[in-house]
Amino acid sequence: MRGGVSLVSLARASAPLLSVPASTSPHVLLSAPRRACVAQVSRDLGRRRAAATVGLRASCPGQCVRGFSTKKVVEKKAPSFAFAFDIDGVLLHVAKPIPGASDALRYLHHHNIPFILLTNGGGKLETERVKDLSEKLGVPLTTDNFVQSHTPFRQLVDDGPESLRDKTVLVTGADAEKCRAIAQAYGFRNVVTPADILHAHPKVFPFDPLLDSVHASSRAGYPSNSNPASGMLKIDAMFVFNDPRDWALDIQIITDLLLSQGGHLGTYSPRNNDASLPNCGWQQDNQPALYFSNADLLWSTGYALPRLGQGAFQAAVAGVWRRITDGHELRRRVIGKPYGETYRFAERVLAAHRHELLRAISHHEPDVLRSVYMVGDNPESDIAGANDFVSEAGTEWCSVLVGTGVWNPAARGGEGVLKGRFKPRAVVRDVREAVAWALEREGFAPGE
Ligand SMILES: [Mg+2]
Numbered sequence: 001m002r003g004g005v006s007l008v009s010l011a012r013a014s015a016p017l018l019s020v021p022a023s024t025s026p027h028v029l030l031s032a033p034r035r036a037c038v039a040q041v042s043r044d045l046g047r048r049r050a051a052a053t054v055g056l057r058a059s060c061p062g063q064c065v066r067g068f069s070t071k072k073v074v075e076k077k078a079p080s081f082a083f084a085f086d087i088d089g090v091l092l093h094v095a096k097p098i099p100g101a102s103d104a105l106r107y108l109h110h111h112n113i114p115f116i117l118l119t120n121g122g123g124k125l126e127t128e129r130v131k132d133l134s135e136k137l138g139v140p141l142t143t144d145n146f147v148q149s150h151t152p153f154r155q156l157v158d159d160g161p162e163s164l165r166d167k168t169v170l171v172t173g174a175d176a177e178k179c180r181a182i183a184q185a186y187g188f189r190n191v192v193t194p195a196d197i198l199h200a201h202p203k204v205f206p207f208d209p210l211l212d213s214v215h216a217s218s219r220a221g222y223p224s225n226s227n228p229a230s231g232m233l234k235i236d237a238m239f240v241f242n243d244p245r246d247w248a249l250d251i252q253i254i255t256d257l258l259l260s261q262g263g264h265l266g267t268y269s270p271r272n273n274d275a276s277l278p279n280c281g282w283q284q285d286n287q288p289a290l291y292f293s294n295a296d297l298l299w300s301t302g303y304a305l306p307r308l309g310q311g312a313f314q315a316a317v318a319g320v321w322r323r324i325t326d327g328h329e330l331r332r333r334v335i336g337k338p339y340g341e342t343y344r345f346a347e348r349v350l351a352a353h354r355h356e357l358l359r360a361i362s363h364h365e366p367d368v369l370r371s372v373y374m375v376g377d378n379p380e381s382d383i384a385g386a387n388d389f390v391s392e393a394g395t396e397w398c399s400v401l402v403g404t405g406v407w408n409p410a411a412r413g414g415e416g417v418l419k420g421r422f423k424p425r426a427v428v429r430d431v432r433e434a435v436a437w438a439l440e441r442e443g444f445a446p447g448e
Contacts, residue, residue: 078358080370081442082350083108083115083435084386084397086337087133089377089405090431091117094302097137098404100432105139107435111446112361114354115145118346118374120294120336120381122149123174123242125182145353149293149310149336150182150241152345157187165189167236170197170257170288172250179241192235194246194253197265200233204256204265205249232266238290243310251317254290258321258330262286273325282325290317294336296381300406337376338385347372347391371396373438375431377405379422387421399424400434 085091091101108115117133124132126143134141157165168190173179176193183191198205235257244250261267262285274281297311314334321330335342351369358366374397376382386399401424403409411417415427428434 078362078366079111079113079442079444080367081438082113082354082369082372083438084118084346084350084372084374085115085431086374086376086378086382086405087117087119088121089300090375090402091133091137093300093404095136098430100430102138104432104435105137109139111444112357113444114350114357116147116346116350116353117141117145118147118337118342120149120296120299121242122293123178123182124148125178125185126151144356145350147342147346147349149342150239152335152342153183153239153241153291153293154186155345156237164237168192168234170194170235170238170253171241172239172244172254173241174243174245179239182241183239192233194249197233197253198249201265205252207248232264235263235265235288237288240290240292240310240313242293244313247313247316250313251320254317255320255324258283258287258290259324260285260287263288279328279331280325282328283331290330290332292332292334292336295334295339296336296378298406300377306406337378337381338383338388340385340389343385343389343397344392347393347395351393369393369395371398371442373398373400373434375400375402375434377402377407379407379418379424383418383424384421387423398426398438400426400428400437402428402430402434404430 085105089098091098091105105115121129126146126148129148130141130143130146133146157163165187166189169183169188170192171179171183171188172194176195180191180193238254238257240250256265257263259268259272261269269281269285269287271277271281271285277284292310292314294310295314296309297315298306299309301307314332318330318332322328335345337343347369350372354369355366372386372395374382374386376386376399379401383399383401386397389397391397401407401418409415409427418424418427426434426437428437
């Protein structure tokens with residue numbers, strides 16, 4: 001068993017795990033036979049857990065719950081499945097745990113069933129976010145089973161001819177200084193923010209800038225890798241880590257660099273709008289690549305209606321680019337759900353985490369990972385991504401949609417609007433029911 005799980009923490013989860021009868025749910029989303037199955041599994045698991053807890057209370061009060069051990073379970077047969085959970089709308093809503101979320105994660109933790117958290121959120125260091133989530137959800141988490149929108153960017157500093165480790169990169173996001181710190185923690189050595197450029201060249205933005213409010217605390221020494229001719233900074237790549245605050249400044253600087261000669265600020269490529277060149281010369285002069293970490297147009301907040309997210313910022317940049325180039329598409333790289341690159345990265349992280357977890361317990365190599373249950377609230381990211389993804393390892397990604405976030409089961413059309421790549425394998429009320437459904441599908445029987 002990982003770590004020491006105290007009896008107190010188990011007892012605190014007083015509601016029987018996975019025991020909400022589907023028939024009493026206000027949103028009955030499962031078919032009747034499936035509902036009956038899941039309810040049975042929930043009741044069984046609740047009874048098993050209660051029995052185990054009672055027995056332990058009698059035998060070793062105040063001790064770590066060693067006997068609830070999944071050691072016996074795992075040595076018998078390591079699970080060949082795992083979970084990937086979205087966070088907002090699945091585990092948390094407006095930073096508060098969704099009922100059943102803590103119970104579900106604790107159950108998986110106690111039974112050594114591997115899982116990762118896979119979110120399109122970002123803007124904080126992984127260590128900071130994991131600590132916060134562990135406290136909120138009451139379950140031990142580490143950066144080993146956590147992937148947020150910009151985590152895959154860390155691969156770009158790996159050794160190799162394409163490595164950006166020693167290049168100069170522009171980063172932007174909600175808090176540019178935090179984004180700089182994250183990028184530096186990933187291994188990027190030369191990180192510039194739009195505020196750095198604004199401070200060094202105030203004329204780059206002709207409007208009253210947010211210099212004394214948003215940007216005043218966000219600037220660092222200006223790098224010296226300037227073009228000898230122009231004296232201007234050279235940027236090698238641009239990253240949007242999370243939702244920018246100052247769209248006007250960011251769009252201006254990003255557009256300047258997309259039009260530049262080789263990424264040198266203040267220059268204009270002579271290839272632009274040359275009809276004899278591919279793509280009419282646009283983005284054909286070693287301009288810096290532009291990366292977005294999250295394509296979500298909307299996200300769920302405390303407001304009554306979904307709010308614009310980083311996907312809206314991306315649409316704004318692409319819209320300006322189309323106007324400037326007379327209709328050419330912006331060439332950019334987008335990660336985050338639903339894109340395959342993020343699922344590929346997540347599967348590698350999950351496989352490594354699972355390997356360590358199961359080896360530590362069972363002392364032998366675990367079997368191949370056969371299935372991953374992607375539990376999400378957004379058909380356009382969580383569900384479409386899992387449905388589209390083709391695992392190189394042959395792992396099946398099974399999509400499960402919950403009704404506690406972006407997707408509203410009570411909205412017009414209900415489940416009937418979920419078609420094609422947006423149609424999940426299962427629609428359930430919440431994360432607790434999602435876990436119960438998956439365990440029932442896997443025939444999981446702990447410790448028997
Ligand atoms: Mg979500």
